[in-house]
Amino acid sequence: MNSVPASTEPAASRLAATASWDAEADDALVCLAVRDETHDVKxxxxAPSGPRLFAYAPGQFLAFAFEIGAETIHRCYTISSAPTRPHALSITVKRVPGGPVSNWLHDTLKPGDTVRALGPMGDFSCFTHPAQKYLLLSGGSGVTPMMAMARTFHDLGGNRDVAFVHSARSPADIVFRGELETMARLDPAFRFHAVCEADAPDEAWAGPKGRLTLETLSAAVPDLPEREVFVCGPKPYMDAVRAMLREAGFDMARHHEESFDFGALPEAEQQAAAEAGRTLDAESSAEAEAAPAAVRTFRVEFAKTRRVLDCPEDSTVLDAARKAGIRLPSSCAKGLCGTCKSKVTKGTVSMTHAGGIRQREIDAGMALLCCSKPTSDLVVER
Known part of the structure; x- marks a missing residue:
């Protein structure tokens, strides 16, 4: 007997789902709702077009391929919902000035529209580091994986000791504020603390003001040394937290951070990351020149731009292009996000990816240039 009575109501149909969503078989997700969280966060x-269940660990993300104008733009966004509610999932996105994807999502995506996604993926999750006490630290948009973890523990009960400390610009910028305060009110084992840099136009902040400091953190979480710590936010925030924990003598083996939240990075920061990659490339190149080795070199031709370069067999195509001054779309450089996905129309590559490409795309000749090394001369459709 079915656990859900037969019904023509779409919600009942979704609740009757027994099969899991498989992005390899169907990568389409339908937008069911759009909700305002703050003045610039939605x-x-x-959910899948047909009744399917999502299975993921809190803290994981999806890699999206958005059709914006005549272009396909790849971005990764952390799932902000909890896997305890598997019939739909949520992403929470801050509008970034000049950001093509965040602005398109805020201004264009509406219920009934379809987007394409791959995943879930990523190993930043409380599930991979079980503990009795957790500290979730987030700054700005870094709140999303922490919210997924907090929601999961709240849904499952069990009196899990969770302290959540979030840093925001002002009270008006505290994403999920109402829900987090409600969770803290309902669950004595869950504590929520916010730190704001300034007041909001319509609210003077009564809590800790300024940026997070070790003194503020220790006051909010006196048993800090006993906790498993998860951190996500802009790089300066994560650097500051790391320094605080070391100053406090914290066991850094119990510190875990989302080190490259490329879906949320403003483009200026993405460019900075690319420049850092070029610096590392230069260092690696210098080391290679100092170490004699017989390395084969292959010719790589970019068909659309008619650019040609030489790529050593021990270098990825993306790295070789950067060294040659050729700018290619890229973001994570880890084989996750799909931004550098390209058609290889001639030749072969050795590719070690981390889930950012489907098998059917590989079979069709697609490759992620950030993790593909040539095994012959290549022609790339770029």
């Missing part, structure tokens, strides 16, 4: 609720 949550997008997504």
């Amino acid at each position: 949550t997008f609720v997504l």
